[in-house]
Amino acid sequence: MKKTENPLNELIASNLYARYSGILSLSDIPLFLVDTNGYVLNELIPSPDFCTLLCRKRRDQVCCDYRDRFNSDEEEGTFVCHHGLQNIFLPIKLHDETLGYVAGMQVYSQATEYQKFMIDVQSLKEETNTELEYIAKSIAALKTVDENKMKMHEQLCSHIAKNISIDLSESIKGHTDSDVARLSIEKEMLEKKIIDLEAKNASLVVNPHFLFNTLNCIARIAYFEHSQKTEELIYCLSDLLRYNLKQDDQLHTIASEIDNIEKYLYIQKARFTNRLEYTIDVPENIRAYRIPNMVIQPIVENALIHGITPKRDGGKISIIAEEFQDLVIISVEDNGSGFPKDVLEKINQLENNSGLGVRSTAKRLKQYYGDCYGLEIVKSDFSGSTVAIKIPMQPIGRC
Missing domain, CATH: 3.30.565.10 (Histidine kinase-like ATPase, C-terminal domain)
Known part of the structure; x- marks a missing residue:
């Protein structure tokens, strides 16, 4: 299918980014649409300069690693490029025909980050006729993200691919039910994000105990070293943090509020002195x-x-x-x-x-x-x- 005939182009022209801006805000990892010939149709979240300017032979076409995947028997999946970057591609289908892909990622995992430092900078300079300083800055700007964030981005790509497939199908049928389906998918994405945030917040219940124990340990060291002022400040900070973490809806006495304020001002007094x-x-x-x-x-x-x-x-x-x-x-x-x-x-x-x-x-x-x-x-x-x-x-x- 020629690039000009691809129904994806018409969908993109109808302000595609505005439709998905809500769920796109959940990630800052590259995400773009590409047709089956490797032409980049839309960069929803821009690719890093390293990939765009140094790896691609053409600005409007993905690198050879992506094109090799599109020409293989694999319909979708993740892969590591020859520079060690994690990548993803998921098909956009209409009546079982693949029109393009939602692709992106282009980040290092913690396991592959070491490959960043093995990139042959001199060869890149000769291949691209680019200054060494620019190449070095582009490599330094490549992100390393943890596994949970990559999984979240995979889910985002998957839902956008499904969304676009629904949009294409419904636009041909002339129906408007696609909005309902898309909102359902966006709702599912946001619910998963909420669960993710709740899990992170749950970990905060444990972390303060470590903080308080550490502060108390430091306070005891200050005591044995006869640093009375330091000891008092640490205990005040520990009490202040513990009180601030009480996120209940109960009414407290003004006395307890004032006691907390006194500790806060005591610490600030040590900072501002006279x-x-x-x-x-x-x-x-x-x-x-x-x-x-x-x-x-x-x-x-x-x-x-x-x-x-x-x-x-x-x-x-x-x-x-x-x-x-x-x-x-x-x-x-x-x-x-x-x-x-x-x-x-x-x-x-x-x-x-x-x-x-x-x-x-x-x-x-x-x-x-x-x-x-x-x-x-x-x-x-x-x-x-x-x-x-x-x-x-x-x-x-x-x-």
Whole structure:
């Protein structure tokens, strides 16, 4: 079949990348479409310069290793090229006829990475008439990825090949059911990605134990070496990390939040020395109230980053709590230069999804207590900032 007659060309012309941009974002490993003659029809995720400019005889045609595979009895699979790079090719079929392939990968596995250092650079220079410096940079840019990431990319290639086959079949039939089939495949891909992420997150449950044990071991060494300050900082960091990892939905006492803030500021004081001063004034009766965990620290952290850090002489952070009518108000004050204009705009945009600690904290407070409560930026100017956290006196309340 001639290149111009291939139905894949019409599909590509209909903005193919936009259709698959959602699942393509799951990978950064090369992925391209190629016809049975080896002509590259579309590079969905670009190939490395080494493959495109040094291995291919023509820019618009894959290397001889790929063409040999297309001319063999193998319909699909993975292979290692003569430079040691892992590759994949999967057929795109219409009525049992192969119109092209989804191909790519072009990375080293950990087992084949050593072959990168065995590439005959001098021969490449003579064959391609390319400067040695460019060849060296192109080789250095070749990626090495682990086996799990390669398997994920294989699944991605497989689903895109199936998607395109469905699109071609349905476009000839004149049906629109291909959208449903494609969405089903994309859903399956995203679900697999979620499972992969959940597995990685599950490993984090184990890893902190190693971290805490290591920190405690270092603290004991500091103790025996009579480094009291170092020992205290390590124990504070260990406690701070352990508290920050409590991702439950339970309300914590303000006392436990303040204890966590004190450890955070103690560590920062060691870093900033005389550039940071802080005071905490929270009456005992207020400490018994409950609040979602990790809602005060983001406010304190913002005061440190935007208020104290930019000032040459540093400054002071004050945390003050008081009861007012039926409210408990916790104020975080600093004598810095106020929030930068762009940061303030992001905080004030209710629809903003920037992920700022202040913004997400405000949302969490409203979810717990209702729209009458939450955060208020009381002041933000050249003399400093004041951010107030407002919660009801009762543990849970609605307005």
